[in-house]
Amino acid sequence: MQTEDQSVFRALADPTRRTILRDLARQDMTIAQVADNFDMTRAAVKKHLSVLSDGGLITVQARGREKINTLNPHGFAPVLDWLTFFDQFWDDRLADLKAAIEEKDA
Amino acid sequence: MQTEDQSVFRALADPTRRTILRDLARQDMTIAQVADNFDMTRAAVKKHLSVLSDGGLITVQARGREKINTLNPHGFAPVLDWLTFFDQFWDDRLADLKAAIEEKDA
């Protein structure tokens, strides 16, 4: 458990990468297109895309000399699974605490 | 959106911290108790706890000379909210893709 999750959690840790994911949610993009949305070099964006790819959050396919980056919704599964552990914990043992937390939600 | 999420995403990025959260899910613990579960100094564990606290994932209260660290389930909310954006995206625009992904889930 949580053995191979590191790459996806690491991928989500950077704000630039989280923004890229939102951008790719709108449409698939080449590296250059993604880079146009940021004030940094294409090389830097490329590195971010590599981290996202390592984390399984995007897939990349070549189209001629271009690389099309596509959001991979399936890649979020490990994160959701990990978070689910806590849901279960609350349900099983801390129903009262959960209720208390929600009502003190100022 | 995603403006102040950084601290919680950063907190979740480290495997030691994710393990600490699971440990705290079982029971509240002092710093020394948390440190007993790891092969590193108490000072290092303390730093991790500070990051978790900054991210809102745990709360800390003094009890005499001890500090009791408690899991704060509410702290996960920003992460769930952020992830929800993609759920919505799938529902709104990619119902077909979602189905395709699930059925090709080898």
Add this chain to the structure above:
DNA sequence: CAAGAATGATACCTTTTGGTTTCACTTTGG
């Protein structure tokens, strides 16, 4: 009150990260 326990804080070190530059490589188009 004095010793020990639990912690806070600081300085310091090493590795990772995020970024830039630069150069080689492949595809596309006129």
Add this chain to the structure above:
DNA sequence: CCAAAGTGAAACCAAAAGGTATCATTCTTG
């Protein structure tokens, strides 16, 4: 064919991250 477009990759840098060691503080307790 040849120049330009789109990438890949490597070298290099500064800053952040994860750890350790050390010392000062603050409770607890006999």
